[in-house]
Amino acid sequence: MPNYNAYVDYIYTVLRTIKKDVEFTEETDLVAELGLSSLQVMELIEHIEDHFDISISLNILPDINTVGDLARKLQELNG
Secondary structure, X not given: OOOHXXXXXXXXXXXXXXXXXXXXXXXOEXXXXXXXXXXXXXXXXXXXXXXHOOOOOHHHHXXXXXXXXXXXXXXXXXX
């Protein structure tokens, strides 16, 4: 089972394909700072689901704002 850091690292990897030349931290806000569209958020979720072979319920998305929020939620789902 991946740990928190593995999730953060993979989220960074996917974000670098969407937003080039941007530095990411665990506190980076996916929508407010990066300006991800709903389609880009869905693509991010799809990449994560495929990579980690998990299913992410869309009803968790309103609780996720930052990279760290997403990584923590992924860890909870696999815990």
